[in-house]
Amino acid sequence: MKQILVTGGTGYIGSHTAVELQNAGFEVIIVDNLSNSSIEVLDGIEEISGIRPVFEQFDLIDKEKVDAFFGKYPNIEAIIHFAAFKAVGESVALPLKYYRNNLVSLVNILDAMDQFNVPGIVFSSSCTVYGQPESLPVTENAPILKANSPYGNSKQISEEIIQDTLVACPKLNAIALRYFNPVGAHPTAIIGELPLGVPQNLVPFITQTAAGLRNQLSIFGSDYDTPDGTAIRDYIHVVDLAKAHVVAVKRLVESKNKKPFEVFNLGTGNGLSVLEVVDAFERVSGQKLNYKIVDRRPGDVEKVYADTTFANEELGWKAESTLDDILASAWKWEKKIRGIE
Numbered sequence: 001m002k003q004i005l006v007t008g009g010t011g012y013i014g015s016h017t018a019v020e021l022q023n024a025g026f027e028v029i030i031v032d033n034l035s036n037s038s039i040e041v042l043d044g045i046e047e048i049s050g051i052r053p054v055f056e057q058f059d060l061i062d063k064e065k066v067d068a069f070f071g072k073y074p075n076i077e078a079i080i081h082f083a084a085f086k087a088v089g090e091s092v093a094l095p096l097k098y099y100r101n102n103l104v105s106l107v108n109i110l111d112a113m114d115q116f117n118v119p120g121i122v123f124s125s126s127c128t129v130y131g132q133p134e135s136l137p138v139t140e141n142a143p144i145l146k147a148n149s150p151y152g153n154s155k156q157i158s159e160e161i162i163q164d165t166l167v168a169c170p171k172l173n174a175i176a177l178r179y180f181n182p183v184g185a186h187p188t189a190i191i192g193e194l195p196l197g198v199p200q201n202l203v204p205f206i207t208q209t210a211a212g213l214r215n216q217l218s219i220f221g222s223d224y225d226t227p228d229g230t231a232i233r234d235y236i237h238v239v240d241l242a243k244a245h246v247v248a249v250k251r252l253v254e255s256k257n258k259k260p261f262e263v264f265n266l267g268t269g270n271g272l273s274v275l276e277v278v279d280a281f282e283r284v285s286g287q288k289l290n291y292k293i294v295d296r297r298p299g300d301v302e303k304v305y306a307d308t309t310f311a312n313e314e315l316g317w318k319a320e321s322t323l324d325d326i327l328a329s330a331w332k333w334e335k336k337i338r339g340i341e
């Protein structure tokens with residue numbers, strides 16, 4: 001059985017990916033420092049897939065621990081590197097926290113891949129690297145614009161660090177997956193997103209408002225150049241996203257990649273406005289949502305959604321869930337963790 005290291009594997013996207021990897025027959029080893037996730041997530045992964053992944057708790061910015069880890073597990077064939085901070089606003093206030101964590105951990109991992117002969121890595125990147133694209137839907141060839149936040153910049157720099165490393169170490173291969181807006185939870189509601197404190201992202205804020213934890217959703221801006229004036233994004237079910245990682249890992253371990261560094265957009269291709277998401281949530285959940293329109297949020301782009309042709313054709317992968325599936329799963333999860341019938 002092929003061993004795959006999943007860094008950040010107890011986190012939101014990591015945990016869903018661990019489930020799909022195990023369902024596909026891979027042996028999963030999770031490394032996480034639990035800075036933004038909980039150890040109980042391992043129980044959830046085990047409950048869904050029937051297998052408890054191997055777990056090691058340490059910080060990937062500690063080079064000695066990273067090297068000791070790879071010495072202990074010499075049979076790892078590929079890495080999926082999720083472990084990173086991702087709060088845009090916090091990254092503006094604490095840029096060095098973001099650069100240290102997101103970049104040093106990547107450097108340590110790439111160094112160890114070379115030293116311990118681990119040939120492939122799948123990197124969690126983001127559509128944030130495109131900024132506000134000039135033409136939509138955005139393809140992988142769109143220019144990388146100056147990042148709006150240290151978080152976004154850390155993703156751009158990470159992709160560059162990977163590419164530079166591949167030039168110097170031709171035995172290594174990498175796939176960067178640029179996520180659009182991952183949302184929803186596992187359909188069993190056994191795992192899902194667990195934001196710490198007040199959620200910054202739209203869907204967890206919606207479900208927490210419906211569950212009574214938040215009084216009101218603020219919709220950031222209604223004067224965008226979009227049909228209803230609210231901003232447009234491409235919301236993708238986290239399980240669809242997780243399945244794309246399985247395809248990417250197989251591509252690396254079976255050496256089906258055509259270039260040492262490949263980039264894929266992971267989205268649905270459908271742009272949806274904030275109000276469309278709110279309407280759909282009200283319909284799917286039967287809950288009336290208390291919301292008000294407020295000013296735009298600094299740093300937000302007006303509209304971004306993916307051209308998924310390359311991922312669909314080259315990976316043979318396509319997002320399958322509907323918006324209703326996504327929101328139903330997010331609501332089922334919120335109700336479960338809040339004990340709502």
Ligand code: UD1
Nearest residue numbers: 086088126127128200201202205218219220231274297300
């Ligand atoms: C952003 C980044 C993404 C990053 C993610 C992590 C971009 C294009 N995307 O996603 O790369 O991984 O943050 O946090 O930079 N909204 C409200 N009210 C709320 C929350 C959000 O109206 O309370 C609106 C936002 O203004 C936006 C949409 O909902 O138009 C989605 O916002 P959010 O879920 O925070 O994701 P992004 O900002 O798109």
